[in-house]
Amino acid sequence: MKLLIDTHLLLRAAANTLPKKAAAYFLDDENELYFSSASIWEIVIKNSLGRPDFQIDPFLFYKGLLDNGYTELYITSQHTLMIADLPMFHKDPFDRILAAQAKAEGAWLLTTDNVLSDYPQTIFIGHSAS
Numbered sequence: 001m002k003l004l005i006d007t008h009l010l011l012r013a014a015a016n017t018l019p020k021k022a023a024a025y026f027l028d029d030e031n032e033l034y035f036s037s038a039s040i041w042e043i044v045i046k047n048s049l050g051r052p053d054f055q056i057d058p059f060l061f062y063k064g065l066l067d068n069g070y071t072e073l074y075i076t077s078q079h080t081l082m083i084a085d086l087p088m089f090h091k092d093p094f095d096r097i098l099a100a101q102a103k104a105e106g107a108w109l110l111t112t113d114n115v116l117s118d119y120p121q122t123i124f125i126g127h128s129a130s
Contacts, residue, residue, distance in 0.1 A: 102122070109121060
């Protein structure tokens with residue numbers, strides 16, 4: 001299965017704090033793991049704003065994703081245009097582009113964000129450690 005991983009799960013994977021339910025998706029060799037360039041953009045912006053939940057070196061983080069076999073999904077005009085067709089469940093532009101990318105690419109968006117789970121093609125795994 002093609003999985004686009006949301007930013008918070010990517011950060012949790014880097015910190016080795018994935019919920020067990022999410023870890024199962026990451027460990028399944030049948031799954032292809034993708035990250036969006038929007039996630040890197042979000043991390044750079046929120047890190048520069050001093051957000052405590054984004055205190056990671058974005059350069060090392062990006063390199064780590066590539067070194068661990070993740071595939072980068074670049075933002076295209078097709079992705080941005082698809083946002084126009086999304087219902088306004090979520091107002092965060094980073095999350096909206098992830099939902100649009102998943103839809104456009106035939107991927108499933110793996111997320112801990114219950115609002116994102118209202119969009120099609122999402123797998124909501126919750127926030128718990130189990």
